[in-house]
Amino acid sequence: xxxxxxxxxxxxxxxxxxxxxxxxxxxxxxxxxxxxxxxxxxxxxxxxxxxxxxxxxxxxxxxxxxxxxxxxxxxxxxxxxxxxxxxxxxxxxxxxxxxxxxxxxxxxxxxxxxxxxxxxxxxxxxxxxxxxxxxxxxxxxxxxxxxxxxxxxxxxxxxxxxxxxxxxxxxxxxxxxxxxxxxxxxxxxxxxxxxxxxxxxxxxxxxxxxxxxxxxxxxxxxxxxxxxxxxxxxxxxxxxxxx
Numbered sequence: 344x345x346x347x348x349x350x351x352x353x354x355x356x357x358x359x360x361x362x363x364x365x366x367x368x369x370x371x372x373x374x375x376x377x378x379x380x381x382x383x384x385x386x387x388x389x390x391x392x393x394x395x396x397x398x399x400x401x402x403x404x405x406x407x408x409x410x411x412x413x414x415x416x417x418x419x420x421x422x423x424x425x426x427x428x429x430x431x432x433x434x435x436x437x438x439x440x441x442x443x444x445x446x447x448x449x450x451x452x453x454x455x456x457x458x459x460x461x462x463x464x465x466x467x468x469x470x471x472x473x474x475x476x477x478x479x480x481x482x483x484x485x486x487x488x489x490x491x492x493x494x495x496x497x498x499x500x501x502x503x504x505x506x507x508x509x510x511x512x513x514x515x516x517x518x519x520x521x522x523x524x525x526x527x528x529x530x531x532x533x534x535x536x537x538x539x540x541x542x543x544x545x546x547x548x549x550x551x552x553x554x555x556x557x558x559x560x561x562x563x564x565x566x567x568x569x570x571x572x573x574x575x576x577x578x579x580x581x582x583x584x585x586x
């Protein structure tokens with residue numbers, strides 16, 4: 344945790360500038376595609392962004408309630424400043440992807456964009472994403488990973504120590520890690536070769552789970568209320584820094 348925190352605190356003020364060309368050419372378009380999917384998930388959702396960074400996704404947030412968590416305080420402060428322009432409904436929390444400070448099954452949707460290429464132990468982080476996602480909930484991962492072409496794989500392994508100095512690892516098998524964490528992959532969209540992908544996964548219901556049977560029953564609305572009230576304190580087992 345400390346290594347990632349120091350690395351991203353160090354590069355926070357340059358981060359957007361370094362990635363500006365990639366944002367203009369592809370990343371923004373892919374982010375928009377991601378949020379087109381999320382927006383169709385329903386209404387009044389509570390959504391978790393893991394690794395929110397400097398807030399590059401903020402312009403695309405739909406009208407849901409969001410919690411944005413990141414390990415770097417300096418990166419997250421930049422996101423807070425950006426949101427003064429966008430005015431999105433979001434709570435910003437400093438936290439580690441490998442030890443998310445939220446209770447089990449707290450969120451309707453979880454997502455990340457170019458995050459699990461840099462988490463120290465990606466499977467641990469993905470298991471945490473799985474833990475805080477409600478049963479039947481969707482998870483979206485916009486990530487880059489080791490290409491499937493074995494001819495060019497050695498080049499990714501060779502360059503990986505260099506890219507890791509800045510942040511990401513480029514030789515991870517994130518699709519396999521997502522499965523190891525317990526997710527069921529529903530669809531993979533190949534965005535640029537097999538390196539950049541949008542992965543749609545879910546936390547499947549157990550047919551023996553009580554929640555599963557409750558949802559299968561036809562029932563009348565309980566109180567006619569159409570609103571859902573979200574209180575961050577109900578999600579956190581301990582006090583955290585919230586901007």
